[in-house]
Amino acid sequence: MPPSRPFRSTTAAAAAAAAALALLISGCSSGTSSPGGAASPGRSTEAGADRPASDTSPLKPLPAAVPADLRPYYDQKLSWHDCGVAGFQCATMKAPLDYAKPSPATDLKLAVARRKATGPGPRIGSLLVNPGGPGGSAIDYLQQYAPQPAAVRAxxxxxxxxxxxxxRSEPIECLTDRQxxxxxxTDTTPDTPAEVNQLVTADRDFAEGCESxxxxxxxxxxxxxxxxxxxxLRAILGDKKLNYVGASYGTFLGATYAGLxxxxxxxxxxxxxxDPTLDSRAVNLEQTAGFNTAFTAFAKDCVKKxxxxxGTENATDAGRRLSALFKKLDAHPLDTGQDRKLTESLATTGVIAAMYDQxxxxxxxxxxAQAESGNGSGLLALSDSYYERDASGHYANQMFANPAVNCLDLPPAFTSPDQVRAALPAFRRASPVFGDNFAWSALSCAYWPVKATGTVHRIPAKGADPIVVVGTTRDPATPYVWAKGLAAQLSSGTLLTYVGDGHTAYGRGSDCIDTAINTFLLDGTPPAKNKRCT
Structure with a gap:
């Protein structure tokens, strides 16, 4: 497993999985933010705990006036050109590497893409989209899914x-494809001290590669x-206010914008x-429970067939059978028809990849079924789709950018193998199938070369226009309780609930959800309080 699994939006994750086997990624981490420290005072780390905690400080807005040393960035003009994808234009914007010490000598070049409003109807403005991750390419997402919904695109x-x-924006690099x-x-359910050492060494090597x-x-x-x-970017585009659709981790990015x-x-x-009020240990533990909820839904559906x-008994028995398969793979990896065998860790990732969308x-x-008969190719293909490994063996940058962001945003969930061992009972209660894997994967940020700069906080965003927060009741990667928590802390937040499976809800087939969001984007009217859709 990577140092932290990314949050993946369902649209991207499901499309990748489908391609491996025959809008408007997200997704997941051994918690999504494999970073995280000991639980904050006043906050339970058990899955489903109430929050936010009363002692969590708010994210403070930045001054409304643009500082003089940042004005050149806000006043820059973009030079648009054809992207090579029909209907899209691309440009490059400059941003300071360090907002505290902006200097043209160290400016970053960030890639931007657009598809201009098509009409009919008057143009409302710009709508920025982000698919999550952290580390998902927003430009790829835009170019693949911007045709929908037509009314918003118009x-x-x-x-x-x-x-x-x-x-395309100064990508983080860490390891070669072979590495x-x-x-x-790497075995993320170590059974011996030697296997623990191997896991720690892999995490250290990954971190050192990123630093190098x-x-x-x-x-x-x-x-x-x-x-x-x-x-x-908002200022460069000439918009007085930012309009935005963010999925998965993209919700944290959007909420952070509203707070600032x-x-x-x-x-x-x-x-x-x-939910930004959760430390990394709580994030990892609650996401473990979220994937358990998703697996239970899959198992209940499976045993009916x-x-x-x-098997055809019940979800509990199905979980035991899957755990038995993982244990077999731990001892005897399967042939896949490639030069890579299906290990327990790859098989687990393959199962997790399929939890994003029913x-x-x-x-x-x-x-x-293939794995049970000795063929590991199907689960390997699902795992590759999750890791964004293409047919040539090349990995996308997401698996490097993801821990780089997560390990900076929050302190690590655990700082030693002993802390992981102490937490294993709680993770196993959260998920008998995935608990050990998620707990050990959460150790990775302990070895990150840069100390975390972020902390847990509330985001009240007082004075912001209405904000629609969408939660799916059986979402594996971002559990529904997180949507409830974010909507409650946002001063202008409105919770819109999708009763169903999968990660995210917009554009996934619910007319109720799509109509509510499209109406909000087109005329600014948020959904009714506590609206629920199927």
């Missing part, structure tokens, strides 16, 4: 920028800095929401 210029450290192949096979290749950038890829880049610039926040949709490879459940059933 009235907005659709905009995306790859955040600093991501894809990543070895890293993804991207050391100057690592201290400056925080979510707060990415949000400040978004305000620069409440007077400049326009129509914000935060789908598959995260005669060909279910996990549309991938048939693929998962087939892949598990």
């Amino acid at each position: 009235r907005y210029d659709m905009i995306a920028t790859d955040p600093r450290g991501v894809a 990543m192949d070895r890293f993804t096979q 290749h991207s050391g100057k950038l690592l201290p400056h890829v925080s979510t707060i800095e990415a949000a400040r880049d978004m305000d620069v 610039f409440p007077s400049r926040s326009g129509r914000l949709v935060l789908d598959g929401a995260t 005669k060909d279910c490879p996990l 549309g991938a459940w048939p693929m998962l059933r087939e892949a598990i």
Whole structure:
């Protein structure tokens, strides 16, 4: 497993999984932010705990006036050119590496793309989109999914920028493709002191690779800095307020923007929401429970089918059978028809990849059945889709950018193997199937070369326009309770609930959800209080 699994939006994750096997990523981490320290005072780390805690400080807005030393960035002009993708234009904007010490000598170049409003109807402004991760390419997301929904596309210029450290915007680099192949096979359920040492060594080598290749950038890829880049872009585009749709981690980015610039926040949709009042240990533990909820839903569906490879009894028995398969793979990895075998860690990632969208459940059933018969190719393909490893063996930058952001945004969940061992009972209660894997994967940020600059906080965003927070009741990567928590702390937040499975809700087939969000984006009217959709 990577140092932290990214939050993946369902649209991107499901599409990747489908391609491996036959809008408007997200996704996941051994918690999403594999960073995280001991639980903050007053906050329980058990899954489903009430929050926010009363002692969590608020994120303070930045001064409304643009500082003189940042004015050149706000006043810059973009030179648009054809992207090579029909209907899209691209440009490059400059942003300071360090907002505290801006200098042209160290400026970052951030990639921007747009698809101009098509009409009919008057143009409302720009609509920035972000698919999550952290580390997902917003430009790829825009170019693949901007055609929908047509009514929104007609009235907005659709905009995306790859955040600093991501894809086309000064990408973080860490390991070679061959090194990543070895890293993804690392045993994340160590049974012996030697296996623990191997896991720690893999995490250290990963961190050292990132420092070696991207050391100057690592201290400056925080979510707060990415949000400040978004305000620069808003000004360059000529918009008085930022309109935004963010999925998964993109909700944290959007909420952070609202907290820093409440007077400049326009129509914000935060789908598959995260809760900034949680420390990293709580994030990891609650996400473990979220994936357990998703697996239970998959298992209940599977055991109803005669060909279910996990039996036809009940979800508990299905979980035991899957755990037994993982244990077999730990001892005897399977052939896959490639030069890589299916290890326990790769198989676990493959199962997790299919939890993002119930549309991938048939693929998962087939892949598990193949593994039971001695063929690991199906689960390996699902794992590769999660890691964004293409057919040539090349890994996308997301697996490097993800821990770089997460490990900077919050202190590590654990700082030693002994702390992980002490936490294993809680993680196993959260998920008998995935608990050990998630707990040990959460150790990675302990070895990160840059000390975290972020802390847990509330985001009240007082003075911001209405903000729509969307939560899915059986979301694996961003549990529903997080959406409730974020909506409650936002002064102008409105919770919109999707009763169903999968990660995120907008554009996934619910007319109720899509109509509510489209109406908000087009005329500014938020959904009714406590609106629920199926």
